[in-house]
Amino acid sequence: MKAVRVVDYHSPLQMDDVPAPQITGPHDVVVRIGGAGVCRTDLHILEGQWAEKSGVALPYTIGHENAGWVEAVGSAVTNVAEGDKVILHPLITCGLCRACRSGDDVHCESSKFPGIDTDGGYAELLKTSARSVVRIDDSLEPADVAALADAGLTAYHAVAKAARRLHPGDRAVLIGAGGLGHIGIQVMAALSPAEIVVVDRNADAVKLALDIGAHHGVVADGDHVEQVLQLTGGAGAEQVIDFVGEGGSTSEGLRMTRRAGDYHVVGYGENIDVPTIDLISSEINIIGNLVGSYPDLVALMALAAQQKVTLHTVQYPLDDFARAIEDLGAGRVRGRAILVP
Template identity: 45%
Template sequence: MKAARLYEYDPAMNVELAIEEVAAPTIAAPDEVIVKVGAAGLCRTDLHIIEGVWKDIMDTEGNLLPYVMGHENAGWVEDVGSNVTSVKPGDAVICHPFNACGICLSCRYGHDMYCDHGKFPGLGLDGGFAEYFKTNERSIIKLNTGITPLEVAPMADAGITAYRAAKKAAKLLNPGGYVLLLGIGGLGHIALQVLKHTCGARVIAVDREPAAQALARDLGADIVLDGGPNLIEEVKDLTGGGAHVAIDFVGEHGTENLCWRLLRQGGELIMVGYGGEVRVPTLELVANEIKIGGSLVGDFVELVELMEMNADGKVRMHQTEYKLANINQAITDFKDRKFTGRGVIVP
């Protein structure tokens, strides 16, 4: 099969993936599933992998390369292991990115991402920038009738990360309240749509890019701000004291110490982006009784819920498509912010 493989890490990102012919994966264990890739989302994590940021975590012995990236995958079941009963070849599916074991206590509590024995195809083993890739039965969700893999692939990671944060936020909000989203990109625009349907609160969308601001308005943001130097004061004025909840999809370059300052008493900041360091006086935490918490990739059932919202027409992925042969162009465009929403690779 055709696949795009990484041959070396390069902090300067001057390497290109090699588009080449490799052996297709085959079933080796009873719970495995081979998926014919319909589409695979291109993620900021892929850029970090190329840069070598993940090397010490996913390639500890230094023998991973060359390998196939791609962890936001959807397609059609091609082959299944002997124990697999819930899907069959030909089924259109989306794949939760993490192969959780289902046995450990974290799995039993439903915390898939805390699994003691999980694997992450696309990080540390071959993923979906190829014609086929291998995952397991517990990661597979059948698509609703009429939904194609191409429409939804980045839901598999970008989508559920945004969904999980939005779901946490919705639980904290009441009608009349305000939730602020910092960064209306591949994740933020999904969170915005989820929040518009799952809580009666008002959504404040903040992004420096006019294209992202326009997208936020299209998707129903109640207030759109450009994140200028007066953001904190603006938000406090508009909300009568501060936002009830904020979600920071950036988490670096100074934004990480912006959002906790624009919360009202009792407010909560959900951090999704990362890179920076939060510095907050304990007096601020206590006197304003604010909370700051990180949010990870969503669990399997969260992907199920997001796919239902998508099937109902409530949440759609805005994306730009590239042929697998053009993946290096897609990566360049992503770095240069040539497209809004998400880039998607089609084999």
């Protein structure tokens, strides 16, 4: 089968012919890929940022946002059958450790991460586990929802945590309305009664934010922190979610957070530098966010089936993987780029 592989760091991806994955265990599921999301993490992988953390042996197949159709199942699989339309949770988990037993499978003690530390979905077929597949509604197509498997799931996880702390009359500020942010805006609108303020440096992204559920849009052009403070009565927002995490957004995000509020970090790239006395005196909480759990993905797909969350995508044939990577790196993708075998 065709697969797009990392052959070396700081080198272009390469299309190869590789053996198709086979069922070898009772809980294995082989999925025919209908869409694979192209994520900024993939750019970081090519830059070598994940080399030490993942420990993956090169070459390997990249791609961690995947959806498609069940091609084959192991003898013990009962939750899906051949032909089912599915989206894949990005982790393959054990189901037995303390984290898995408590429903917090994203922190599984022995997980594998297709596309990061084992073969992923920039390919025609991918092998995963019965614990990782979620059947999707007949109204949804794999290429349209693939990026919800990681980008959408990460956005949902952070927003759902924030939404549980929000009440009518509260405000939520979302920094960044791009690939993750535009999903987070829709999730916040679906889950929370709060007034939603979106900040982005791109005027078109701000316009999109207003179209999909934000109440206020602020273009980050120099005085955006002051604009947000004006919109929040001078006190800042109860919940701030930073989908950027670099370029100064962390210090700005903290300035937008009111006393006893929560600042959620989703994007990454810079350090947070804040005097501890400021945290103590204001009781601001800084909260990190990883990808969501399997139950989070089930909930997100329910919102997608209800058309409360939709992805803005640009689709590329699998053979055109190099252009997709280049477009993402150059900032030419609005929403999410999707490879379609």
